[in-house]
Structure formats: structure tokens, C-alpha cells
Amino acid sequence: MQPLIDTEVLIVGAGPVGLVLAIALGQAGVRCTLIERKDAPQFLPKMERCNARTMEIFRRMGIVGKVRAAGLRADVPMDVYIVKALNQPPLLHHEYPSVDAARREIDKCTDGTLPLEPYQLISQYTLEPLLKSIAETLPSVTVRYGCEFLSFQQDDVSVSTKIKTSGKIQTLISRYLVGCDGGGSLVRQQLGIKLSGDGNLLRFRQALYRCDELFDRIPISGGPGHGRHYHVADDKATFLIMQDSTKHWTLHATLERDEDMRGQFEKTIGVPVKYEMLYVGEWKQNLLLADHFSKGRVFLAGDAVHLVIPTGGLGMNGGVGDAIDLAWKLAGTLQGWGGPQLLASYEIERRQVGGRNVAASTYASQGRRKWRGLWANLDELVRVAEVEQRKSNEMIGAELGYRYEGSPLIAGELGGPAHEFREYVPTTWPGARLPHVWLDGHKAIQDRIGSGYTLLRIAGTKEDASGLQKEMISLKAPFQVLDIPEAAARDLYGFDLILLRPDLHVVWRGNKAHASPRELAALATGHASPP
Ligand SMILES: Cc1cc2nc3c(=O)[nH]c(=O)nc-3n(C[C@H](O)[C@H](O)[C@H](O)COP(=O)(O)OP(=O)(O)OC[C@H]3O[C@@H](n4cnc5c(N)ncnc54)[C@H](O)[C@@H]3O)c2cc1C
Numbered sequence: 436m437q438p439l440i441d442t443e444v445l446i447v448g449a450g451p452v453g454l455v456l457a458i459a460l461g462q463a464g465v466r467c468t469l470i471e472r473k474d475a476p477q478f479l480p481k482m483e484r485c486n487a488r489t490m491e492i493f494r495r496m497g498i499v500g501k502v503r504a505a506g507l508r509a510d511v512p513m514d515v516y517i518v519k520a521l522n523q524p525p526l527l528h529h530e531y532p533s534v535d536a537a538r539r540e541i542d543k544c545t546d547g548t549l550p551l552e553p554y555q556l557i558s559q560y561t562l563e564p565l566l567k568s569i570a571e572t573l574p575s576v577t578v579r580y581g582c583e584f585l586s587f588q589q590d591d592v593s594v595s596t597k598i599k600t601s602g603k604i605q606t607l608i609s610r611y612l613v614g615c616d617g618g619g620s621l622v623r624q625q626l627g628i629k630l631s632g633d634g635n636l637l638r639f640r641q642a643l644y645r646c647d648e649l650f651d652r653i654p655i656s657g658g659p660g661h662g663r664h665y666h667v668a669d670d671k672a673t674f675l676i677m678q679d680s681t682k683h684w685t686l687h688a689t690l691e692r693d694e695d696m697r698g699q700f701e702k703t704i705g706v707p708v709k710y711e712m713l714y715v716g717e718w719k720q721n722l723l724l725a726d727h728f729s730k731g732r733v734f735l736a737g738d739a740v741h742l743v744i745p746t747g748g749l750g751m752n753g754g755v756g757d758a759i760d761l762a763w764k765l766a767g768t769l770q771g772w773g774g775p776q777l778l779a780s781y782e783i784e785r786r787q788v789g790g791r792n793v794a795a796s797t798y799a800s801q802g803r804r805k806w807r808g809l810w811a812n813l814d815e816l817v818r819v820a821e822v823e824q825r826k827s828n829e830m831i832g833a834e835l836g837y838r839y840e841g842s843p844l845i846a847g848e849l850g851g852p853a854h855e856f857r858e859y860v861p862t863t864w865p866g867a868r869l870p871h872v873w874l875d876g877h878k879a880i881q882d883r884i885g886s887g888y889t890l891l892r893i894a895g896t897k898e899d900a901s902g903l904q905k906e907m908i909s910l911k912a913p914f915q916v917l918d919i920p921e922a923a924a925r926d927l928y929g930f931d932l933i934l935l936r937p938d939l940h941v942v943w944r945g946n947k948a949h950a951s952p953r954e955l956a957a958l959a960t961g962h963a964s965p966p
Contacts, residue, residue: 438593438608442468442577443769445596445609447584447622449476451559452737452754453615454566458496459762461573463886465769468607469570470598472583476567479714480643480685481559482745483678484513484663486752486834488868490552492759495881495939498569499552505565506557507679509534513556514662515828517806517820519813521649521675522705525659526668526817531828542877547861547870547927550835551879556663558678559751584621587612589732611765613734615758618721620739626730630723630742632793637720639672639687642696646710650681655706666824667703668810675703683713720744720800724793728782734761741789743796746803746827747856752834753792757785763937767960772912776843777961784839795833795856802826831859839866839940843965846943846958863928869939870928874921884935887913888942888959891933894925898932902952912960913937934959 444460446453449471457469485493485502493499503509513531532540537553570576585597585604594612598605614622623630654660667673673688686700693715700710725740737754761781767773802823809816832855839845845866852862861870872880884891888907890900900916907914925931930944934955942959949955957963 440593440610441607442466442609444468444611444613444765445470445594445607446613446615448614448616448737448739449473449563449567449578449580450615450617450737451482451562451566451751452758453613454563454570455755456613456615456736456758456762457570457576457578458498458566458573459759460766461570461576462496463762463766464575465766466575468577468579468609470582470584471578471580474581476560476563478560479716480641480678482748482751483556483558483676484748485555485557485562486748487550487552487554487831488834489752489755490555491550491871491881492755494552501565501569502557502562503534503555505561505679506555507534507681509538511681512536512661512663513554514660515664515666515824516659516662517666517668517817517824518659519668520703520705521653521658521665522655524657526813527820527824528659529824529828531663545873545923547872548859549871551871551881556677556679558683561679584616586625587622587733594732610769611732611734613736613761614739615737615754616739618738618742620735622733623725623735623739626727626733626735628725628727628730628735630725632721632723634721634723634742635719636722636744637672637689639718639720640690640693640696641685641687641716641718642700642712643678643714644684644686644700644710644712645682646684646708647682649684649704649708649710650677652708655704658705665703668813668816670810671699672807673699673703722793722797722800724786724789728757728786728789729778734778734781736761736785740786741793743793744800746799747792747796747830747833749792749796749830749833753789756788756837759938760785764961767912770911772910772960774957774960774962776963776965779965780842780844780961784842787840788837791837791854792833795830798856799826799830826857829857832856835859835868837868838862838864842866843963844936844942844959844961845940846955861927863930863933863941863944865941865943867941869933869935869941872924872927874919874924880919880924881939883917883919884939885913885915887915887937889914889935890916891919891924891928891935892916893919893928893931893933894922895920896931896946898946898948900948902948903934903956906952906956907960910956910960910962912956
């Protein structure tokens with residue numbers, strides 16, 4: 436007998452990853468429930484930068500405007516400084532554009548090297564309540580705070596989960612369970628999946644301050660200008676981060692005692708300011724990757740499966756990538772058109788990205804450590820930091836250039852461009868994200884593409900798409916053929932035909948219609964046998 440299903444997908448953890456997954460599933464009409472043990476989102480500091488890829492994803496989800504409106508003003512630069520204190524001339528200054536300036540560059544860009552959306556500084560404590568409010572508007576999404584995951588059991592058709600809410604234990608039956616429950620993931624532990632790599636590398640104390648006057652007083656007596664990060668050249672690895680309101684700041688330092696975080700803030704500013712310390716806590720640096728991302732009907736995403744040092748900002752941003760990859764695969768499976776390889780591909784695709792992100796973060800943090808170790812010799816520190824600090828802030832290759840290799844959903848071609856952390860080289864190599872291109876009337880190609888599979892027919896090709904269309908229709912998979920007459924797209928993409936998945940990664944490309952539309956449709960939708 437079929438069990439009574441309470442919800443199709445149960446998501447544990449309303450951090451940014453669980454929230455994005457809930458919204459993406461809700462937008463696809465999937466009935467899902469998101470549970471969170473906290474009673475409400477908390478005003479605690481953590482991440483502050485959504486990278487360009489996350490912002491492109493938010494654009495496709497139709498929420499990019501809300502995220503920008505809640506985040507940092509578009510005219511504030513994202514510069515990074517190394518200083519002795521904020522009232523002294525900077526030792527090093529790396530310029531990074533404000534959103535406005537980045538957008539001007541993107542508007543002019545015609546070679547696909549830039550993303551469609553610039554990054555956005557938005558503090559995690561602003562982003563989470565915003566995403567929660569969006570999730571709550573979706574009719575198929577139920578959001579339950581004050582609700583703790585305890586344990587689960589799974590069989591071939593469903594997952595039975597015990598949860599605790601208002602002191603009572605309840606059981607929820609779902610088709611799938613997704614653990615987005617952070618670094619200490621209980622879901623992962625109950626699956627018996629281990630994290631491998633280096634844990635507990637360095638312990639930081641972090642404090643959150645409200646200081647209304649600081650932003651307006653910068654530059655202070657010839658000190659650095661407005662920026663995002665101010666690293667202090669000292670033996671405590673101190674750094675100050677501007678938060679989205681410009682009135683809140685966080686300071687990180689390897690200090691032993693909470694009470695020392697006041698003196699450290701005052702020393703970093705260098706002049707008296709009125710401020711309030713709102714929070715002090717501790718966090719640890721980790722470089723860890725889970726051995727698996729799923730087992731049976733239970734999946735894991737975000738910090739539950741990869742923990743990186745924030746150098747490079749690939750933590751939450753990597754988790755958003757997981758959520759968006761999993762969402763359309765769960766939707767396709769539940770809607771009945773997805774084959775067995777659709778969900779099986781999740782671990783294959785996202786674990787390799789997790790591994791590359793851990794490697795990118797290791798590379799960046801080693802660079803940081805190199806110059807940090809030279810605090811007693813400032814000239815040498817500056818010389819080394821000029822090269823090494825850039826590794827933390829210039830990760831465009833890791834952000835945009837990830838490409839799925841060996842996936843059962845991708846028509847693999849032999850070879851393929853190298854995976855670079857620092858440099859993004861636009862490509863339509865199968866598995867890659869479709870590079871951004873402006874079409875006539877300054878329209879972004881992304882905005883022309885619908886939410887299902889899309890066959891792009893570029894620059895007037897007359898190749899027949901009806902075979903593929905027929906096969907996709909017979910599988911009941913969402914599919915459109917989109918004619919893109921613009922030569923700019925042909926020049927950049929290098930092919931007349933490109934088959935895209937709902938997440939805008941390339942399945943297949945060619946200049947002639949695929950020899951077997953049936954095989955191609957089966958591959959794209961997860962019905963083909965694994966390679
Ligand atoms: C100082 C710092 C700066 C950072 N900066 C950046 C940055 O700029 N860019 C970036 O991409 N990343 C950054 N990160 C990393 C980023 O904060 C994390 O990667 C992100 O929070 C992961 O999101 P998540 O949803 O996977 O997990 P979490 O944010 O940890 O959320 C997990 C949620 O699950 C809930 N939960 C746990 N167990 C249960 C249970 N049993 N039942 C119910 N609910 C449960 C928790 O309460 C929590 O709300 C930074 C991290 C730190 C510490």
C-alpha cells in the first residue's frame with residue numbers, strides 16, 4: 436500500500452541553502468516543507484557577498500531586484516585594503532567595482548567574459564529573512580520555524596521523519612528528504628556519511644558592531660577610503676568587514692577572550708567613535724568535503740556537504756549552486772518526466788564542484804597565510820600581499836567557469852578546457868554554464884530562455900528541431916525551441932545548435948541536428964544508461 440504523503444520534499448534547515456531550495460521547488464509547483472529549529476531568523480553575522488553566479492540564479496528566480504534592494508547601495512565600492520589602522524594611510528589597496536561600476540562594464544562587454552549580474556553585498560542576516568518572506572508567499576511551500584529534525588527512516592518509496600515542535604514529537608512522511616542543516620548536519624550523520632579533509636584549522640573570534648558614524652567619517656585623516664574589507668597587518672589576523680547597512684561592521688581576530696573584541700575594534704578604527712557591540716562569537720576554519728551527497732531518497736546540500744574558508748566566498752554561493760541543481764531534478768522526478776539518472780547525477784555534478792571549491796579556498800587561504808605571516812616586516816608583507824591577497828578576491832573562474840564532467844545527463848566531448856579558479860574563459864563545452872551574451876536591443880539571452888529545456892537555434896540555421904521536440908513531448912519534459920538570429924551569439928558560442936537544461940548548463944552542441952533525437956532526449960532527462 437502507498438503511504439500517505441504529507442509533503443513531497445522535506446527540507447531540514449532554513450539557512451540560505453534550504454531557503455533557496457524551498458523557493459526553487461515552490462516555483463516549480465512542488466509541495467515541500469521547510470523546517471528550521473530556530474524560532475526565527477537571527478541577527479547574527481556570517482556571509483556577506485552573493486557572487487555573480489548566485490545573482491544570475493536569483494535573476495532567473497525573479498528575486499534579484501528584492502535582493503539588491505535589501506543589500507548594500509549600488510554606488511559603494513567593494514575595495515579591499517591592508518592597513519595598520521583606519522586612521523593611517525593604507526599599506527595596500529585593491530580596487531573592486533561597486534555594483535553600478537560593474538554593471539557599466541557588463542553593459543559594454545561583448546565577449547562573454549563577464550556575468551550577466553554583478554555580485555551583491557548582502558549580509559546573511561538580511562538575506563535569510565528576505566528569502567523566508569519570499570518562500571512564504573509560494574502556495575506549495577510550508578515554512579515551519581521552531582521545528583527540529585530528530586531522525587528519519589527511508590524505504591523504496593518514502594522517508595519517514597521525526598520532528599519536534601512545541602515539545603511534541605511528530606512524524607512527517609515525504610517522498611524525499613534534503614538535509615540543508617549546516618556543518619554539523621544531523622541528516623548527514625544519520626546517513627553515516629563522513630566529511631574528509633582538514634577541520635578546525637584556525638579559530639577566530641568574530642564580533643558585530645553598530646557604529647552609525649564610521650562610514651560617513653571614512654576616510655579618516657588620510658586613511659583608506661570606502662571599501663568592503665580592511666585587513667589589519669598584525670599578529671592576530673584581524674580584519675574588519677563592512678555590512679550591508681554601512682552602519683554595521685564585523686571584526687574577526689584570533690583573540691582568546693570575548694571582552695578583547697572591544698579594544699581590538701577601537702584599535703582598528705584608530706579614533707574614538709560611538710559604537711555598540713551587539714554580538715561576539717567564535718568560528719572555525721574548515722576545508723572539508725562529504726564523501727557522498729546523497730543516499731537513497733535523502734540528499735544533502737550546502738555546508739552539510741562542503742565547508743570552506745570564506746576566502747573566495749564559495750561557501751553559501753556553492754550551496755546555492757547545489758540547491759538549484761537539486762531543485763529541477765527533484766521537480767522533474769516528481770513530475771514524472773525525469774529518469775533514474777536525473778537524481779543520480781546530483782552527487783556526480785555537485786560533489787566535483789564542491790571538491791574544486793575546497794581546492795580554490797585552500798589556494799586562496801594559503802595566499803592569505805603567506806602575507807599574514809610577514810606582519811613584522813611591513814615592506815615584505817606588502818610586496819607579497821600584492822600578489823597573494825588577490826587570490827581571495829579574484830575567483831571568477833571558480834564562480835562562473837564550473838563545468839560538469841562525467842555526468843550521465845551531459846553529452847561528453849573528449850577533453851575540455853581546464854578548470855581555472857582565477858580566470859573565466861567563456862565556453863559552451865557540454866556541462867558548462869551558458870555564457871552571457873547581449874542580444875539585439877540589449878536583451879540578455881538568459882531572459883529569453885524559459886524554465887524548461889531549450890534548444891537554441893542560432894544565427895538562422897534551418898536545422899530540423901522537430902525530432903527532438905517530438906521525443907521531449909513524448910517524455911512529457913518541458914521543452915522549447917528558441918531561434919536566436921543574432922550573429923553575436925553564434926560568434927561567441929561557436930555552434931548553431933545548443934541544447935540547454937533548465938539550469939542553463941549545456942547538454943549538447945552541434946551544427947547538424949543530433950543523429951538520434953531519441954537518444955539525446957533520453958540523455959538530457961536522465962533516461963539513458965549511465966556511461
Ligand atoms: C565569517 C564568515 C563569513 C562568510 N562569508 C561568506 C561569503 O562572503 N560568501 C559565501 O558564499 N559564504 C560565506 N560564508 C559561509 C556561509 O555563511 C555558509 O556557507 C552558509 O551559511 C551555508 O548555508 P547553509 O544553508 O548550507 O547552512 P547554514 O547557514 O549553517 O544553515 C543551516 C540551518 O539549519 C538549521 N538546523 C541545523 N540543524 C537542524 C535540525 N536538527 N533541525 C532543524 N534545523 C536545523 C540551523 O539552525 C540553520 O539555520 C561565511 C562564513 C563565515 C563564518
